[in-house]
Every structure is written in structure tokens, then in C-alpha cells.
Amino acid sequence: MTLTAPDQTSTGYDLGPAAALSCRACGHRTPLAPEFACPQCFGPLEIAYDFPAITREEIERGPKSIWRYKKLLPVPTTVEDHPNMDPGFTRLIRADRLGAELGIRNLWVKDDTGNPTHSFKDRVVAVALAAARELGFTVLACPSTGNLANATAAAAARAGWDSVVLIPSSLERAKVLMTAVYDTNLLAVEGNYDDVNRLATELAFEQEDWAFVNVNVRPYYAEGSKSLGYEISEQLGWRVPAQTVIPVASGSQLTKIDKAYGELVSLGLVDAADWKIFGAQAAGCSPVSTAFREGTDVVRPQRPDTIARSLAIGNPADGPYVLDTVRRTGGAVTDVTDDEVRDGIRLLARTEGVFAETAGGVTVANAKKLVETGQLDPDADTVLLITGDGLKTLDAIEHQVGPKATVPATSKAVREALGI
Amino acid sequence: MTLTAPDQTSTGYDLGPAAALSCRACGHRTPLAPEFACPQCFGPLEIAYDFPAITREEIERGPKSIWRYKKLLPVPTTVEDHPNMDPGFTRLIRADRLGAELGIRNLWVKDDTGNPTHSFKDRVVAVALAAARELGFTVLACPSTGNLANATAAAAARAGWDSVVLIPSSLERAKVLMTAVYDTNLLAVEGNYDDVNRLATELAFEQEDWAFVNVNVRPYYAEGSKSLGYEISEQLGWRVPAQTVIPVASGSQLTKIDKAYGELVSLGLVDAADWKIFGAQAAGCSPVSTAFREGTDVVRPQRPDTIARSLAIGNPADGPYVLDTVRRTGGAVTDVTDDEVRDGIRLLARTEGVFAETAGGVTVANAKKLVETGQLDPDADTVLLITGDGLKTLDAIEHQVGPKATVPATSKAVREALGI
Structure with missing residues (x-):
């Protein structure tokens, strides 16, 4: 018999490796709690960790979901005992045909449309x-x-x-x-x-x-997005890609993928390496790319007007942290027009068979622009994040695609329609 | 140096374990070829195999897609070298909340909406x-x-x-x-x-x-559907479930899942066991359930009229084989109304967070009916096949579900609308 409860932090919560809440603005630490704003300065709180030793093999033996990384996430050790959606461990596909069109020699697409409700x-x-x-x-x-x-x-x-x-x-x-x-x-x-x-x-x-x-x-x-960085690295054979292009709404996902890469290096799960993080926005809602272009730290709110509605956050909470991340790593934040977004959706679909929502079109179109402007190295390993499904944003393409013809039910009519 | 080409069957095609084509009607064997009808009787051809020795461990080390079973499918040994969608190895989830509603104690849902284009x-x-x-x-x-x-x-x-x-x-x-x-x-x-x-x-x-x-x-x-049977068995810990409920369109999928179970037993990958296969149809297109109910071998064509359009095949090619399978295993084929299909979609969604297309509603509603009529044993392990995605058949539910209210942007209005 023991008088101390096992598996609990000093706060009494079992949240795995999570050790405390830490203010992103002033650095003040506070115990784990149902809080989100710093008691000192009202800045945003994030999780500070005390990670256990962990090996690649231990992760690889885990379930085919984000819970293979549960020792790196702020969740109870018993998380899998409760019914949940078991998301994650989605496909990372080689994208040679898309790469050929974009001029990128080694390109992958992280396809998060395979999640249970088809988004990250x-x-x-x-x-x-x-x-x-x-x-x-x-x-x-x-x-x-x-x-x-x-x-x-x-x-x-x-x-x-x-x-x-x-x-x-x-x-x-x-x-x-x-x-x-x-x-x-x-x-x-x-x-x-x-x-x-x-x-x-x-x-x-x-x-x-x-x-x-x-x-x-x-x-x-927000920490859940770290799982994207872990998966990409594991699926590449335990290495961090040199370039990652990520759509920016609140900006949280971009900063957490970068955080995940850094954690993997710290934990000795991947070799130390340089990587660049790129943020992708739509011109109709481009507060972060505007700030990046102007060389300022201040993200001025915008009134969104774009077909990329899942990215239409005019006052992104993590905007300043996105700027920090891309500048520190040598990346960039850019934006594209709605017409380029539609073209991006279609380009990805016809080359790789992946049907992305508008946010995916934003990512592909920005990757194209980044190569054309020399900001993305066409010889470096590159991963594009496809975070949501085209079936949810059909309006974006309904005037762009459709049957090539309507024909009578005869083989002659089919051949004529196809010009063969 | 050798004068014989490696990795080729006598026909010259590398199609893995596939050894010949065999007529399902007359049993005539013919070499592997781009053929689909028996040269003797015009009956449907299927694949005959010469399986290699294979172990559970070898499969478990394979990729997280149907290609982990490539040695059991009629595909070249080099299949993964060519860009493809790498489908399969979708979630098999415990469905305790749905089971409680249906009165089935040990229930699982095979969720094939996670495939790349969201169907089997x-x-x-x-x-x-x-x-x-x-x-x-x-x-x-x-x-x-x-x-x-x-x-x-x-x-x-x-x-x-x-x-x-x-x-x-x-x-x-x-x-x-x-x-x-x-x-x-x-x-x-x-x-x-x-x-x-x-x-x-x-x-x-x-x-x-x-x-x-x-x-x-x-x-x-058609053999691709065998992968569903393999996955279900592997995901249950290498055993065949006592009862499997499968939607019936052409009927091919149902017969191939049963075939997969039998192969796993023959290959010693699972223990010999009895299993029952159940077919699920919509009343508005129920040629096979009608034949089953009438105790006949003859599937009379129908003119489909149901919201379950992906199952609306009035003259199903594999109808007679479905009848064979369910009668041999002690199962049944039943059907449900379109209102029951809509209720089935909503029941699955609100209990398990899985949004199925109309075919999934057909499966769930038939499972409910099978329990109520005593044809499905509520104490036996049961798997339901969810083969397609609700986002593709939104029309089916658009008059059934929606926001509970439209309210002004005040917390008072929210509480009033929720009655709290």
C-alpha cells in the first residue's frame, strides 16, 4: 500500500508529459489547469513538457493513429481506453507527377483528407x-x-x-x-x-x-497539430524535410509542426538538420503574408474575402508566431488569388488523385509561386500539407469542371465525343 | 545464366499468386488473360490461386494498405513500385454505443470512408x-x-x-x-x-x-474486396467474426469477404470457425432479399427506386452467389425502407461519429431488423460494413437534420435556445 497516487503530476492531473502551462508572451509558468490566458499578462498559454525517454521502435510498435505519439502529447496515459476518433497516421505520398509540374524534384503530399471527418x-x-x-x-x-x-x-x-x-x-x-x-x-x-x-x-x-x-x-x-510533424518525419524514414509548406488560418498548425520537428531533434529521434517553414495564404485573407512582405512584426487584421473560407481568419491568433517561425527558419509567407487556388485544386487532383478543399489549393498554388520566385529550392526535399477535403467545398470548382459532353448511349457517340 | 524467365506464370503474366481463370458456372479453367467470360459456357470467370506459404508476422510487417496482402491478390509482385492510391487498412472500430442501441453486445464497424476517395x-x-x-x-x-x-x-x-x-x-x-x-x-x-x-x-x-x-x-x-475480409480478421486479432453484415449491390463484395475468410482458414492464418454472412438491401431495390425470402435460387430483376443509389442495381451479377453464400453459412438477406435507411445513417452518426452514405444506412438498419427478428445473435461478435461516405449523399438527410435554432450572438439567446 502506498500513500502517493501514481501517474499524476503535482497538479493532480494525468496529462502525460505535460508539466506546466507557459506564457508565450512573458514566459511565466503556471500549473496545468483549465486555463488559456496568462494570469500575469493575459498572453496565450502553451504546454511545457517534461518528456520521457522514447525510441523510434517504441513509436513504431504503437497504434496507427496519433496515439503512437501519446508520450509526446498533453493527454492522459490511458487516452486510448476511452472511445475517440483515433485520427491520424494518414498517408504521406510521393508526388512525382505534381513535382514535375511544379519543378520540384523530391516532393511529398501529406494527405489529411483520410482522417475520420476528412480534415486535420x-x-x-x-x-x-x-x-x-x-x-x-x-x-x-x-x-x-x-x-x-x-x-x-x-x-x-x-x-x-x-x-x-x-x-x-x-x-x-x-x-x-x-x-x-x-x-x-x-x-x-x-x-x-x-x-x-x-x-x-x-x-x-x-x-x-x-x-x-x-x-x-x-x-x-493546439498541441494536436504536432502529430503532423511527427508523422511526416517518421514516414520519411525518421528525418525532417528541408522544406514544408503549410496553410495559415490562425497560424497554430504551422507553429506546432515546427515545434514537433524541434522536439524530435531534441529527443534524438531524428538527426539535427536545417529546415525551412513556409506559410500559405489566400490574397483575400492575407494578414500574415502582408506583414511578412512588409518586414514588420505587426499583423494588421483584415476583412476576409476569399473562397478559401477555412483559412478566412482576418485576425489570426498565432500570426506573430508564424512570422517568428518562418523568419527564424529562412522560409516565407506568401499568398495567391482565388483563381490560382482553383487551379491549385485541379492541378493536385489531375496529377495525384487527391481532391483537396480550397485550403489545399492555397498550399499547392503557393508552392508553385514559391518555386517561380526562387524562394523554394527545387532540389530540396519538400512536403505540402493537404489538410481538408474537396467534398466540403464543391462550390469552388463547380464552374470549372464537369462532363466533357452528354452523349447518346452508343459507342459511336462516345468515340466522336472523345475525337478517336 | 538461365534460359527461363523468373517471376512469371506459364502464361507470361506476373499476377502474383493468381494461377488461372476459373468459370464460376461450369468450373472450366483457362490461362490468365484479359478475359471475363468462360470460353465454354460464357459464365463469369474468377481467379484461381496457388498461394505461397505466408505468416501473420510477414503480413503485419507490410505496408498500411491493401498491399500488406499482395501475396493473396492477383497483382504483380512489384505492385507497390507504381504510383497508386495505396487504399485500405481503414479503421475497424469498437461500436459499443451503437451496439447498446441495437442490442448487440460485441459490435464493430469497418469504416471504409477513410479510403482515399472515401469508399471501398x-x-x-x-x-x-x-x-x-x-x-x-x-x-x-x-x-x-x-x-x-x-x-x-x-x-x-x-x-x-x-x-x-x-x-x-x-x-x-x-x-x-x-x-x-x-x-x-x-x-x-x-x-x-x-x-x-x-x-x-x-x-x-x-x-x-x-x-x-x-x-x-x-x-x-472483384478480388480487391477480399482485402476487407483480411483486414477485419487481422484487426480482430486474427480471427473471423461470427457475423458480418454487408450491403448488396452487385453482390460481389459479399461473396469476396466470405472467400477471404475461407482463405485465411485454409492458409492457417486464423483458426477454423463458423461464420454467418448477412446481406443488406433497400426495399426499393431488393432482388436478392426477395429471392432469399421466397426460398428460390432465381434472382428476378427489379426496377430500382430507392435513395440508396449506390446499391441500386436491379439485376445484380452476383445475386445467385450471394444466395449461395448466405444459405451455406446460415445467414440471411433482408431489406429496409428508405425511412429506415435515413434513421440508420443518423443512428450511426450520433452513436459513433461515423457519417455513412445511404448504403451504410442500409447496413445499420438491416442489422437492427435482423436483431429484432431473431436472425442475428445479439451475443455473437458482429461486424458491420460501412463502405461509403455521407458527404456524397447529402440529399438523403437534408430534410432530416439541421441547426436546432438560429439565434442572435448573445449568451442569453444561446441558453434560451438550449433550455438551460
């Missing part, structure tokens, strides 16, 4: 749900313009949790239906995404048992 | 493409009502092959756009699916270099 949001929500359970929350919630709504409602359904999902009332049909079908408390809010986000922050203070995954559980949630 | 068709097309290349074809083609069109166009794009996809001119928007985006030669044909299918057969005879995956390459193509 399943990763961050799975980590948020696991942490929320440990922190004592009982309701999963989010403000969202789509992919996060799908992922949150689905994860709550599978876990048997109640959920509340807030969306702008103008949201597209596919994203509304794919959220409502999970029987969540889906509310359409009169206003734009900024209004919905503000409402969520207000509710997070008022409803103590509601875990808004991207608001009051954000320090835990 | 990626499996069969990958096998068809690999065989077609070896057999000397240069164009990939199909007649389809949707999922197969998506899978064929995507696989051809990634492989760098030309493709021809024929669809009925009335097809839904999501399936048309998700095919056209891959830049295939997509032709809308005036007529219904039967007309398109007949046209494809005509073209298969006229265009010697066109591999219509489900027509003249069908013996190879």
Missing part, C-alpha cells in the same frame, strides 16, 4: 477531448466555420458527450449537414465568424463545464 | 489497375453511378493513365464534380445505369486497350 481538425479535437475529460469538463463545444464543427460534433458523439457547436448562419450546406447529423446542439448565430468567436469566449467564462476546444482548452487542443 | 471502390480499382497494367491495357475506364467513378478517375490520375468514365446524365452533383476534377474523360450518357453498363460492355469489345475495371477486368477487380 480530428487531430486537435481528439487531444482537446482527452485533456478536457481529465480537466473535469463534461460538454465539448466550439465556434467554427466548418471543419472544426464536423470534428467536434463527431468526436463528442463517439465519446457519448453532449456538445454545442456555434456556426455563422451563412455556412455552406455540406458543413452544416455534416455537423447536424451527429445530433449535436448546433446553433446558427446571426453574424460572421468573428461574432461567433466572441460569443464562444463569453460562454466559456459563463458555462464552467463547457470545453470550447479552440478557446478555453486551446493550449491542449 | 478504391480497393477494387487499385487491384484492377495493377492487373490491367500487367495485362497490357493502357486506358482505365468504367461505367458508374458514383463511387466507382470517383475511384477510377483518381487512380488513373495518380498513375498518369488516360481514363474514360461513363455516368448516367442524371447523376448527383457531388459525384459528378468529384470525378471531373481529376481531369478524366467524363461523359454523361443519356439513359439510366443499365444503359451505361451495356454501352461499356460494347466498348470493351471495340477498344482493345481500354480496361473497364468492372467489365472486362472484372475477375481481377
Whole structure:
């Protein structure tokens, strides 16, 4: 018999290797808790770790999901015992045909459309749900313009949790239906995404048992994106790619992939190497690329107007950290027009058979631009992040593609239509 | 130096363990070739194998795709050297919450929405493409009502092959756009699916270099569905589930899963066991369940009228073989109404966070019916096949689900709308 409880941090929470919360602005450390703002300066909190020793072999023996990296994420050691979506470990495919078109010799595509609700949001929500359970929350919630709504409602359904999902009332049909079908408390809010986000922050203070995954559980949630960096490195044979191109909405994903690469080096799981991180935006919502181009640290908010609606955050929370990351690594942040986004979707589809949402078109089109402007080295290993599915943003291509012809049911008509 | 070529069958094709084509009607054997009808009786040909010795460990070391089973499929030993979609090894999830609703104690869902184009068709097309290349074809083609069109166009794009996809001119928007985006030669044909299918057969005879995956390459193509049976057994810890419920369109998938189970036993990869196979149809297209209910061997064609359009084959090629399989194993074929299909989609989504297309609703609703009528043993291990994605059949639920309310952006309005 022992008087000390096993597997618990000094705060009483089992959140695996997570050791504390640390302010990204002032560096103040505070115990693990259901908090998201620094008690000293109100800056954003993130997770500080005390990692255990871990080997490649141990990871490779793990499940085919993000939980193979659970010892590197802020989740309980028992995370897999609870029903969850088991996202991750999606395909990393060689993209030689796309590479030939872009002029990149060694190119890969990380295809996160294979996640359960077909976007990378399943990763961050799975980590948020696991942490929320440990922190004592009982309701999963989010403000969202789509992919996060799908992922949150689905994860709550599978876990048997109640959920509340807030969306702008103008949201597209596919994203509304794919959220409502999970029987969540889906509310359409009169206003734009900024209004919905503000409402969520207000509710997070008022409803103590509601875990808004991207608001009051954000320090835990955001870490889920590290799994993308781990997977890319493992799938490349345990090495960090020289160049990674990542779409930027809030900017969180980009900073966490860079963080993951750094952790792998620190832990001795990959060899030390230089890498460059590139951020991809749409011209119609380009606050970070504008700041990068102007050489400033200040990200000035914009009013979004782009078909890349999943990236349409005019005041990105992690914008300054994106600038830090790309400047430190020698990368860049650029942007492309909506027409280039549509071309990017089609180029990826016709060369690699991957149908991406508009955010994927943003990534491909920016990669093309980066090569053309000499910012991306065509001889260095390059990975493009495809984070969401084309079936959710059909409007973007409906006037671009379709049947080549409508023909009578005769082989002669088919041959004539095809000119053979 | 040797005068004999390595790695070739006596026919000159490297198709792995495939040894010959065998007539399912008369048993006549004929060498491997680009043929699909018996030269003796015009019956359907299928693959006869000469399997190598193979161990669980060897399979487990393989890639996380159907190619881990390549030594059990009619594909070249070099199949992975060519760009392809690498489908398969999708999630098999414990479904305790769905099981509680259905009254099944040990229930799993095989979730094939995680495949690259979000249906099981990626499996069969990958096998068809690999065989077609070896057999000397240069164009990939199909007649389809949707999922197969998506899978064929995507696989051809990634492989760098030309493709021809024929669809009925009335097809839904999501399936048309998700095919056209891959830049295939997509032709809308005036007529219904039967007309398109007949046209494809005509073209298969006229265009010697066109591999219509489900027509003249069908013996190879159909074997791809065996991978579902292999995966289910491996993911259960190398055992065959006592009961498997499978949607029936042409019926091919059902017979191939049963075939896979039998092969695993023969090869000593799983212990011998009894299993029952159940077929699931929609009442609006129920030729096989009707024949089963009437106790006859004759499947009388029907004119389909159901929301489960991916199952709407009124004259299913493998109908008689489905009847053989379910009767031999002690299973059944049943059908459900379109309202039950919609309820099945919603039940699966709200209990497990899996959003299935209408075919998935058919499977879930039939499982419910089979338990209620005492045909499915609630105490036996049971697996349900979810073979396609809800994002492709949004019309089926658009009048059933939606936001609970539209509210102003105030926390008071949110609480009032939720009654808290």
C-alpha cells in the first residue's frame, strides 16, 4: 500500500508529459489547469513538457493513429481506453507527377483528407477531448466555420458527450449537414465568424463545464497539430524535410509542426538538420503574408474575402508566431488569388488523385509561386500539407469542371465525343 | 545464366499468386488473360490461386494498405513500385454505443470512408489497375453511378493513365464534380445505369486497350474486396467474426469477404470457425432479399427506386452467389425502407461519429431488423460494413437534420435556445 497516487503530476492531473502551462508572451509558468490566458499578462498559454525517454521502435510498435505519439502529447496515459476518433497516421505520398509540374524534384503530399471527418481538425479535437475529460469538463463545444464543427460534433458523439457547436448562419450546406447529423446542439448565430468567436469566449467564462476546444482548452487542443510533424518525419524514414509548406488560418498548425520537428531533434529521434517553414495564404485573407512582405512584426487584421473560407481568419491568433517561425527558419509567407487556388485544386487532383478543399489549393498554388520566385529550392526535399477535403467545398470548382459532353448511349457517340 | 524467365506464370503474366481463370458456372479453367467470360459456357470467370506459404508476422510487417496482402491478390509482385492510391487498412472500430442501441453486445464497424476517395471502390480499382497494367491495357475506364467513378478517375490520375468514365446524365452533383476534377474523360450518357453498363460492355469489345475495371477486368477487380475480409480478421486479432453484415449491390463484395475468410482458414492464418454472412438491401431495390425470402435460387430483376443509389442495381451479377453464400453459412438477406435507411445513417452518426452514405444506412438498419427478428445473435461478435461516405449523399438527410435554432450572438439567446 502506498500513500502517493501514481501517474499524476503535482497538479493532480494525468496529462502525460505535460508539466506546466507557459506564457508565450512573458514566459511565466503556471500549473496545468483549465486555463488559456496568462494570469500575469493575459498572453496565450502553451504546454511545457517534461518528456520521457522514447525510441523510434517504441513509436513504431504503437497504434496507427496519433496515439503512437501519446508520450509526446498533453493527454492522459490511458487516452486510448476511452472511445475517440483515433485520427491520424494518414498517408504521406510521393508526388512525382505534381513535382514535375511544379519543378520540384523530391516532393511529398501529406494527405489529411483520410482522417475520420476528412480534415486535420480530428487531430486537435481528439487531444482537446482527452485533456478536457481529465480537466473535469463534461460538454465539448466550439465556434467554427466548418471543419472544426464536423470534428467536434463527431468526436463528442463517439465519446457519448453532449456538445454545442456555434456556426455563422451563412455556412455552406455540406458543413452544416455534416455537423447536424451527429445530433449535436448546433446553433446558427446571426453574424460572421468573428461574432461567433466572441460569443464562444463569453460562454466559456459563463458555462464552467463547457470545453470550447479552440478557446478555453486551446493550449491542449493546439498541441494536436504536432502529430503532423511527427508523422511526416517518421514516414520519411525518421528525418525532417528541408522544406514544408503549410496553410495559415490562425497560424497554430504551422507553429506546432515546427515545434514537433524541434522536439524530435531534441529527443534524438531524428538527426539535427536545417529546415525551412513556409506559410500559405489566400490574397483575400492575407494578414500574415502582408506583414511578412512588409518586414514588420505587426499583423494588421483584415476583412476576409476569399473562397478559401477555412483559412478566412482576418485576425489570426498565432500570426506573430508564424512570422517568428518562418523568419527564424529562412522560409516565407506568401499568398495567391482565388483563381490560382482553383487551379491549385485541379492541378493536385489531375496529377495525384487527391481532391483537396480550397485550403489545399492555397498550399499547392503557393508552392508553385514559391518555386517561380526562387524562394523554394527545387532540389530540396519538400512536403505540402493537404489538410481538408474537396467534398466540403464543391462550390469552388463547380464552374470549372464537369462532363466533357452528354452523349447518346452508343459507342459511336462516345468515340466522336472523345475525337478517336 | 538461365534460359527461363523468373517471376512469371506459364502464361507470361506476373499476377502474383493468381494461377488461372476459373468459370464460376461450369468450373472450366483457362490461362490468365484479359478475359471475363468462360470460353465454354460464357459464365463469369474468377481467379484461381496457388498461394505461397505466408505468416501473420510477414503480413503485419507490410505496408498500411491493401498491399500488406499482395501475396493473396492477383497483382504483380512489384505492385507497390507504381504510383497508386495505396487504399485500405481503414479503421475497424469498437461500436459499443451503437451496439447498446441495437442490442448487440460485441459490435464493430469497418469504416471504409477513410479510403482515399472515401469508399471501398478504391480497393477494387487499385487491384484492377495493377492487373490491367500487367495485362497490357493502357486506358482505365468504367461505367458508374458514383463511387466507382470517383475511384477510377483518381487512380488513373495518380498513375498518369488516360481514363474514360461513363455516368448516367442524371447523376448527383457531388459525384459528378468529384470525378471531373481529376481531369478524366467524363461523359454523361443519356439513359439510366443499365444503359451505361451495356454501352461499356460494347466498348470493351471495340477498344482493345481500354480496361473497364468492372467489365472486362472484372475477375481481377472483384478480388480487391477480399482485402476487407483480411483486414477485419487481422484487426480482430486474427480471427473471423461470427457475423458480418454487408450491403448488396452487385453482390460481389459479399461473396469476396466470405472467400477471404475461407482463405485465411485454409492458409492457417486464423483458426477454423463458423461464420454467418448477412446481406443488406433497400426495399426499393431488393432482388436478392426477395429471392432469399421466397426460398428460390432465381434472382428476378427489379426496377430500382430507392435513395440508396449506390446499391441500386436491379439485376445484380452476383445475386445467385450471394444466395449461395448466405444459405451455406446460415445467414440471411433482408431489406429496409428508405425511412429506415435515413434513421440508420443518423443512428450511426450520433452513436459513433461515423457519417455513412445511404448504403451504410442500409447496413445499420438491416442489422437492427435482423436483431429484432431473431436472425442475428445479439451475443455473437458482429461486424458491420460501412463502405461509403455521407458527404456524397447529402440529399438523403437534408430534410432530416439541421441547426436546432438560429439565434442572435448573445449568451442569453444561446441558453434560451438550449433550455438551460
